[in-house]
Amino acid sequence: MKIEELIRSVDLVVESASQNAVRFIVPQALKAGCDVMILSVGALADEELRETLFGIAKENNCKLYFPSGAVVGIDGLNSASAAGISSVTLSTRKPPSGLMGAPYVEEHGIELEKLEKETVLFEGPASEAVKAFPANVNVAATISLAGIGFRRTRVKVIADPSLSRNVHEITVEGEFGKFSTRVENLPSPENPKTSYLAALSAVSTLKKILSPVQIGT
Numbered sequence: 001m002k003i004e005e006l007i008r009s010v011d012l013v014v015e016s017a018s019q020n021a022v023r024f025i026v027p028q029a030l031k032a033g034c035d036v037m038i039l040s041v042g043a044l045a046d047e048e049l050r051e052t053l054f055g056i057a058k059e060n061n062c063k064l065y066f067p068s069g070a071v072v073g074i075d076g077l078n079s080a081s082a083a084g085i086s087s088v089t090l091s092t093r094k095p096p097s098g099l100m101g102a103p104y105v106e107e108h109g110i111e112l113e114k115l116e117k118e119t120v121l122f123e124g125p126a127s128e129a130v131k132a133f134p135a136n137v138n139v140a141a142t143i144s145l146a147g148i149g150f151r152r153t154r155v156k157v158i159a160d161p162s163l164s165r166n167v168h169e170i171t172v173e174g175e176f177g178k179f180s181t182r183v184e185n186l187p188s189p190e191n192p193k194t195s196y197l198a199a200l201s202a203v204s205t206l207k208k209i210l211s212p213v214q215i216g217t
């Protein structure tokens with residue numbers, strides 16, 4: 001069955017494919033009246049696409065869901081953003097093999113397999129991080145959407161050969177005070193590229209959509 005036919009017969013589309021899939025499928029799905037859950041959140045760093053999607057969702061009275069993905073702390077960030085937030089930082093540490101193929105790594109000729117100790121590969125705003133590492137720091141996009149946007153959210157990407165887990169640390173400061181979170185993610189049993197928690201967050205978001213009881217922000 002073609003995508004165009006499929007979206008006419010469903011209530012909710014779950015995108016878990018790629019940033020290109022977000023560009024291609026999500027506008028069509030929203031126009032067809034579907035709610036949409038997006039995992040390739042990095043696509044939303046493109047301001048034009050972001051405003052288009054938010055606009056179509058509003059016009060068609062559809063919901064766009066962005067699960068917490070591979071990070072913890074989006075609940076606190078959501079609460080904190082009801083008042084002023086002064087800074088949000090994300091530090092992502094991955095085994096070098098988890099960063100292979102990233103455009104930033106290719107463009108800079110970084111020889112990941114030769115790294116012997118932890119190495120900071122990138123430091124900059126989330127707007128650049130998600131383009132440099134589209135399959136690795138979608139979490140930076142989710143944090144940007146929940147908090148202070150893609151330009152003000154600061155991201156560090158570190159390759160660490162001593163790691164077997166994907167480690168994401170978030171620090172947020174604002175009128176509420178300050179919090180820090182750290183998660184050490186095991187890979188998904190069926191897909192070593194992606195943290196298991198990201199898949200679980202999609203399952204949890206589905207349950208939240210269907211449940212009459214909502215817990216947490």
Ligand SMILES: NC(=O)C1=CN([C@@H]2O[C@H](COP(=O)(O)OP(=O)(O)OC[C@H]3O[C@@H](n4cnc5c(N)ncnc54)[C@H](OP(=O)(O)O)[C@@H]3O)[C@@H](O)[C@H]2O)C=CC1
Nearest residue numbers: 016017018019020021039040069070135138139193194198
């Ligand atoms: N929000 C978060 O915290 C996280 C988000 N992600 C993101 O979620 C997405 C899925 O992750 P993951 O499962 O690890 O990715 P994979 O690359 O392992 O799998 C993606 C699958 O989607 C297919 N696909 C990609 N683009 C299209 C398209 N345009 N139309 C149809 N099928 C398509 C691919 O097919 P083929 O191989 O044939 O191209 C592949 O089977 C990725 O964008 C990833 O970056 C991942 C982890 C955490």
Ligand SMILES: O=C([O-])CC(=O)C(=O)O
Nearest residue numbers: 070135136137138139195
């Ligand atoms: O799975 C992870 O740890 C995070 C990830 O790839 C992403 O955010 O794109």
